[in-house]
């Protein structure tokens with residue numbers, strides 16, 4: 298069974314932006330896509346750049362270092378130079394609070 302942990306408040310991550318949080322020893326990126334929250338590992342599968350600093354377009358994020366794109370819903374790598382997906386996490390909202398399943 299998933300263990301949900303409070304990760305941030307909704308007001309900390311404005312629509313169209315990402316935020317790095319630390320949850321149980323992991324760096325996790327939280328993204329706000331028009332009010333829907335997604336969470337992935339905050340480490341690009343290519344060379345470890347923080348995806349929370351990337352540009353969001355639709356449900357995709359572009360890595361700030363070399364431009365690989367990932368689907369925020371699934372973590373799937375969509376373009377090179379990333380050849381591996383990134384892990385995603387289940388998200389739950391409770392009022393203004395964002396919880397992530399670890």
Ligand code: FES
Pocket residue numbers: 341342343344345346360361362363364365377378379
């Ligand atoms: S570190 Fe992300 S594409 Fe290279």
